[in-house]
Amino acid sequence: MAEKKETVSMEELNRELRGYIAQIEALRAEIAVINETITEYRTIIKTLNTLKELGKGKNILIPVGSIAAIEAKIENPDKVVLDIGAGLSAELKLEEALGQIATQIATLEALRRTLEQAIVEAYEKTEELLEKTRALGQEEGKKSKK
Amino acid sequence: MTKEEITQALKFLESLPEDRKLYYRFGRLLVEVKKEEAESLLKEALSSLEKEKNNQGGHAE
Numbered sequence: 001m002a003e004k005k006e007t008v009s010m011e012e013l014n015r016e017l018r019g020y021i022a023q024i025e026a027l028r029a030e031i032a033v034i035n036e037t038i039t040e041y042r043t044i045i046k047t048l049n050t051l052k053e054l055g056k057g058k059n060i061l062i063p064v065g066s067i068a069a070i071e072a073k074i075e076n077p078d079k080v081v082l083d084i085g086a087g088l089s090a091e092l093k094l095e096e097a098l099g100q101i102a103t104q105i106a107t108l109e110a111l112r113r114t115l116e117q118a119i120v121e122a123y124e125k126t127e128e129l130l131e132k133t134r135a136l137g138q139e140e141g142k143k144s145k146k
Numbered sequence: 147m148t149k150e151e152i153t154q155a156l157k158f159l160e161s162l163p164e165d166r167k168l169y170y171r172f173g174r175l176l177v178e179v180k181k182e183e184a185e186s187l188l189k190e191a192l193s194s195l196e197k198e199k200n201n202q203g204g205h206a207e
Contacts, residue, residue, distance in 0.1 A: 081169060081176075086147055086155035086191060088184055089176060091167035 010136055017129045024122045027115050034112045041105050045098055052077045052094055152192045159184055 051058075051074060061069040080097035083089050092100065159168075159181065168184045169176040179187065 081167070084155050084158050086152040086188055087171040088155045088159065088188065089169040089171070090158070090162055 010133065010140075013129055013133045013136065017126060017133065020122050020126045020129065024119055024126070027119045027122070031112055031115050031119075034108050034115070038105055038108050038112075041101050041108075045101055048077075048080060048094060048098060147191060147195065149192065149195055152188050152195070156185065156188050156192075159188070 051060075054074065054077070056074055056076060058074045060072055060074060062072050063069050078094045080092050080094055081089050082092050082097045082100055084100075162168075162181070164181065168179050168181060170179045170184055170187050171177075
């Protein structure tokens with residue numbers, strides 16, 4: 001009877017362990033998406049600043065699909081149309097747009113820190129469960145020798 | 147689109163000066179809209195989201 005209880009415990013431990021491992025993988029995937037977004041937003045900031053430095057009247061190429069582009073001129077690098085969410089985009093002054101993007105980066109960084117902390121906690125739980133699994137395994141080994 | 151996203155967009159819209167151009171996305175197109183039109187479109191989106199949520203709640207029961 002007692003043996004059956006231990007087997008169930010081991011199964012439970014393994015199930016819990018698999019749960020935490022899946023959680024860590026999901027958190028890592030989410031962090032990867034956040035990292036990509038932060039990189040993209042930093043590139044946008046760099047591009048907007050470069051366009052501002054190049055100034056009005058500079059020729060640029062606008063991509064039309066993946067293999068074609070048409071020539072255009074920068075009319076006003078001080079105006080930026082920014083996606084503000086929910087399908088709405090608004091014309092902003094360059095400084096306002098840069099500020100908005102920086103705020104979004106800061107929000108994403110805060111979210112990343114929360115997720116990283118969650119990973120640390122899940123790792124700790126995993127270690128705990130591994131230790132319990134090892135201890136239970138040793139106990140079972142001793143009993144089977146007797 | 148989430149309720150929070152729409153609420154934030156509405157809040158941002160309110161803080162914008164009147165002279166700013168606004169565009170609303172319809173499929174792949176960005177269409178220039180007036181501030182009142184943008185507000186009305188966002189409120190409409192919010193209301194259909196709430197209706198959808200209520201319908202789902204009704205089915206769950």
